[in-house]
Amino acid sequence: MTIPNKTQLVSSELGNLWLAYQEKTMLMKFLEHFLEHTENEETQQMLQRSYDLSAQSVIQIRSFFEQAGAVIPVGFTDGDIHKGAPKLFDYTFDVMFLHLMSKIEVALFSLHSTMSYRLDVFEFFRQLSADAQETYRQTTQYLLQVGVLSRPPYVSMPKEVEIVNNKSYFSGYSLLNEKRALNTIEVSLIHHAIEANLTGMQLMMGFAQVAHDKQVKKYFADGMDLSKKVETTLGEFFREEFIEPPATHAGKATNSTFAPFSDKMMMYITSLLSTFGLGSNAIGGAFSLRNDLPLTMSFLAKDMVSFAKEGGKIMVANGWMEEPPQVEDRKQLRK
Structure with a gap:
């Protein structure tokens, strides 16, 4: 949703929108290659959802730049992908890649939202972060389901509060x-x-x-x-x-x-x-x-x-x- 705002973009908003444009146009090209080769319906749905959301965000960033009178970045285009190329990565890598990118996006867009002062820019990055969190949820559950993602180790649950009372707690070398x-x-x-x-x-x-x-x-x-x-x-x-x-x-x-x-x-x-x-x-x-x-x-x-x-x-x-x-x-x- 676009919220009208007459305030000029400040430097942090301009820079972060530029960064998001680079990342999103790159991600779209990777997803195009993955979508070309995926044969799993559930995987295809996750990839397509991420592609559609990325395409919408690119359109919105273009709108921000156009309204501000700023030049549109180049980012990544059809010249950066070779359609018809053989599959470069095997079983579930497409979801593993999307899983890793969702981690990066959650961190990146959450930070960008805290550097935004215009309400519409803040809401834009807040939504991007929420979308990335949902992508992380979907990809994590899928990778666990198919058995290719290792959970962190289990530990015994603590039964009482412990207080550090010795400098040896910091010992390493x-x-x-x-x-x-x-x-x-x-x-x-x-x-x-x-x-x-x-x-x-x-x-x-x-x-x-x-x-x-x-x-x-x-x-x-x-x-x-x-x-x-x-x-x-x-x-x-x-x-x-x-x-x-x-x-x-x-x-x-x-x-x-x-x-x-x-x-x-x-x-x-x-x-x-x-x-x-x-x-x-x-x-x-x-x-x-x-x-x-x-x-x-x-x-x-x-x-x-x-x-x-x-x-x-x-x-x-x-x-x-x-x-x-x-x-x-x-x-x-x-x-």
């Missing part, structure tokens, strides 16, 4: 103190990170097979190695507690070497996932009270930052990075 067991907050954050990287690893594997540019191919192979490193490093914390890390038998890349997507769009989604990974890593470090966890996550974050920077250089070198709206360059205007 220490020669003098034995490491305490993980608490449930730490378990949830580790599980979340591993789950996201399992999907990301398969995505990088498929991209590395079909990318045209040799440098881009190598970049995706590096991304696959980085996802594996994150999964194995964080998984070791679980194994020390005799907990099996999450895993899945589904969603593997096929043997296709024909790209359904442009190198530009594959680089963009990789950049988006890298940003999401860095954010999740920062939250994981902030909420971990055992000092070895934040230290490990900081080492992983260093690799993620390097990977993201390299991706940015590749995108700039190939003219694939669309520039967000800028503030006025006052120094240049004075000249």
Whole structure:
């Protein structure tokens, strides 16, 4: 629903609408490929619903820009998808991808709503967040039903309140103190990170097979190695507690070497996932009270930052990075 508003868009609203346009036009192209190959009616309904909602949001964002007198971003178009390309990912990957994207969208659009001051823009992002939450609900229940999504581990229910009364609670890397067991907050954050990287690893594997540019191919192979490193490093914390890390038998890349997507769009989604990974890593470090966890996550974050920077250089070198709206360059205007 569009709520009339005469107030000019402020910088945060302009920037966040621009970001949403990039993400939504990209998501639509991925969904077009998945819809072309899906044979499951329930899956088709979830994908089509997400596609239709994304298309509506793109129209609304265009309206926001047109009313403000702003240029419409390029985003991603029919030139970024190759219709008729063979299926790049196998059983249930389409739903796994949508599941991961819904996590990103819930976080992204919830944040954007808190940076909106015009009522119509706020309501727009609030609705996008609600739509993403429903997508998360549907995809989660489907993946659990077909047995390809691992639940976090069960634990014994606490029977009484415990108070931290010893500094050893924070012990991690220490020669003098034995490491305490993980608490449930730490378990949830580790599980979340591993789950996201399992999907990301398969995505990088498929991209590395079909990318045209040799440098881009190598970049995706590096991304696959980085996802594996994150999964194995964080998984070791679980194994020390005799907990099996999450895993899945589904969603593997096929043997296709024909790209359904442009190198530009594959680089963009990789950049988006890298940003999401860095954010999740920062939250994981902030909420971990055992000092070895934040230290490990900081080492992983260093690799993620390097990977993201390299991706940015590749995108700039190939003219694939669309520039967000800028503030006025006052120094240049004075000249």
